[in-house]
Amino acid sequence: MRISTTQAFTGGVNSIQDIYAELLRTQEQISTGKEVLSPSDDPVAATRILNLQEDNALLSRFRSNITLASNSLFEQEALLNSTLIAVQRLEELTIQAGDGALSNVDRVAIGLETQQIYEQLVDIANSQNARGEFLFAGSQAQQQPFLVQPDGSVNYAGDENVRAVEIAGGSFVSIRDSGHEIFQNIDNTQRVVTSSSNEAIARIGAGALVDDDAFDNYFDLYAALPAPQTTTLTLTDNRDATDPNFPNVPLNYSLEYSPPDGSGPIAITNFNLVNENSVDSDGFLEIQVDLSAEFGQTFSLYLPTDENGFVVGAGDPDGAGATVGEQTQFFIERQETQGLLNTAFELTQLLNAPADESSANQNLSDRLGRILSNLDSAGRNIDNVSASIGARLNLLESTDTLHEDSELFNAEALSTIEDLDFVRALSDLSLQQTVLEAAQASYVQVTRLSLFDRL
Incomplete structure (x- = not known):
C-alpha cells in the first residue's frame, strides 16, 4: 500500500483534530456541568430536555398568575371586611334610629354618622390597586365604577364581567368580583x-x-x-x-x-x-x-x-x-334589588327628614324596617362573596403546591438526563489528554520518516 506524503500529513492532522475536538467537548461538559450540549449529542435526550424546560416555563407562568390572583383576592377580602363592618354599624344605627323616643335632632345626629359611613362605602367601592385600576369596575378597570349623582344617589358605571387568570391547563380563577355583584345585586326584601x-x-x-x-x-x-x-x-x-x-x-x-x-x-x-x-x-x-x-x-x-x-x-x-x-x-x-350604597343614602335621607307627626313617625318605623332587612341582605351577600374568595384562595394554594411538586419532579428528571457525571468526565478528559499527547508525539515521528534517511 502506497501512502503519499500528503496523505501521511493530512491523516495525522485529522486524527489529532478529532482527538482534540473530543477533548474540548469533554472540557465544555465539565465547565457547564451538562451531559448534552447540543441536540446532535443525543436527539432523544435533547427532546426530553426541551419538553421539560417548556413544562417548567408553563409552570412558572401559572405560579406567577397564582401570585397575582392571591394578591388581588387578599386585597379584595380586606376591602370586603371593611365593608361588612360598615354594614353592621349601619344596622346598629338603624335599630337605634327606630327608638320612638328620639327627636328629630337625635335622628339628624345619627344621620351624620350614616352619611360618613355612606361616603366611606363609596370610597371602598371605588378602590384602586397600585396600578391605578378600579377593583370593582368589572372589565372596565379604567372607569370609576360608582358615580355619585347630584341628588346624592349612586349609579354603577362598570359592568358585570370578571377578570380571570389561568392557573393550570384549562383551569381559570376569577381574581376580581364586579361591583355589581358585591354592591348592587342585593335582594330587596319587599321587591x-x-x-x-x-x-x-x-x-x-x-x-x-x-x-x-x-x-x-x-x-x-x-x-x-x-x-x-x-x-x-x-x-x-x-x-x-x-x-x-x-x-x-x-x-x-x-x-x-x-x-x-x-x-x-x-x-x-x-x-x-x-x-x-x-x-x-x-x-x-x-x-x-x-x-x-x-x-x-x-x-x-x-x-x-x-x-x-x-x-x-x-x-x-x-x-x-x-x-x-x-x-x-x-x-x-x-x-x-337595592344597591348597598343607595340603601345607605336612603337611610341618611330618611333620618334627616323631619318626623314631627305621629303618622310620619309610624312611616319612619315602617321604612326603617325595610332598610334594616336590606342591610341584612347586603351583609349576607358580602358573606357569600367572602366565602367564595376563601374558596378561591384555597384552590390557588393547593394548585400552587401541585405546581411546586411538578417543578421538583421536573428538576429531578432534568438532572437525570442532562447533568454530567463528573467522575467519568474527568477520567475521559485524562484519557483524551494522554491520547492527544501520544498522537502528537507519533505524528512528529511519522513526519520525520524519509527514504533519504536510509541512503
Whole structure:
C-alpha cells in the first residue's frame, strides 16, 4: 500500500483534530456541568430536555398568575371586611334610629354618622390597586365604577364581567368580583319601592311581601314593559270636604289600583281602617291594604290628624279647593334589588327628614324596617362573596403546591438526563489528554520518516 506524503500529513492532522475536538467537548461538559450540549449529542435526550424546560416555563407562568390572583383576592377580602363592618354599624344605627323616643335632632345626629359611613362605602367601592385600576369596575378597570349623582344617589358605571387568570391547563380563577355583584345585586326584601304623591296628606309604608308566586304572576304579565313597572294605588276620600264639620265626619274611603300597563282602575275591597276608634290618641289613621291576592303584597297607608285629632285624609291635595272625592295617589314600583350604597343614602335621607307627626313617625318605623332587612341582605351577600374568595384562595394554594411538586419532579428528571457525571468526565478528559499527547508525539515521528534517511 502506497501512502503519499500528503496523505501521511493530512491523516495525522485529522486524527489529532478529532482527538482534540473530543477533548474540548469533554472540557465544555465539565465547565457547564451538562451531559448534552447540543441536540446532535443525543436527539432523544435533547427532546426530553426541551419538553421539560417548556413544562417548567408553563409552570412558572401559572405560579406567577397564582401570585397575582392571591394578591388581588387578599386585597379584595380586606376591602370586603371593611365593608361588612360598615354594614353592621349601619344596622346598629338603624335599630337605634327606630327608638320612638328620639327627636328629630337625635335622628339628624345619627344621620351624620350614616352619611360618613355612606361616603366611606363609596370610597371602598371605588378602590384602586397600585396600578391605578378600579377593583370593582368589572372589565372596565379604567372607569370609576360608582358615580355619585347630584341628588346624592349612586349609579354603577362598570359592568358585570370578571377578570380571570389561568392557573393550570384549562383551569381559570376569577381574581376580581364586579361591583355589581358585591354592591348592587342585593335582594330587596319587599321587591318594590313605594312613594306618595303628597306626603303631607298621606304616606305609604314600605310594604310586606306575603306571596312570592302571586307577585311573580302579577308583574310577569308586564315584564316586557320598560322600567319602572309601576302600579298606581288611589285613595279617595268620600267625605265632603266643604262640610263645615269636616273633618269631624264619619270616615269614608275607597281604594282602587291601576296596573303598570295603565289599565283599570280596579276596585280594592280588602282594606281595613286599623285604628279607626283611636286615631285621636294615636295621632294618625292607619289603613291596611291587603293586595296579597292581587300581587302578593300588603301595604299600610298613614293619614295624619289635625290639632283636634281629626283625620285629615285626602283633604285638598290638588290645591284647587276642597271637594267631595279628593284623591291621593301612591306608587308601587317593582324593584327586585337595592344597591348597598343607595340603601345607605336612603337611610341618611330618611333620618334627616323631619318626623314631627305621629303618622310620619309610624312611616319612619315602617321604612326603617325595610332598610334594616336590606342591610341584612347586603351583609349576607358580602358573606357569600367572602366565602367564595376563601374558596378561591384555597384552590390557588393547593394548585400552587401541585405546581411546586411538578417543578421538583421536573428538576429531578432534568438532572437525570442532562447533568454530567463528573467522575467519568474527568477520567475521559485524562484519557483524551494522554491520547492527544501520544498522537502528537507519533505524528512528529511519522513526519520525520524519509527514504533519504536510509541512503
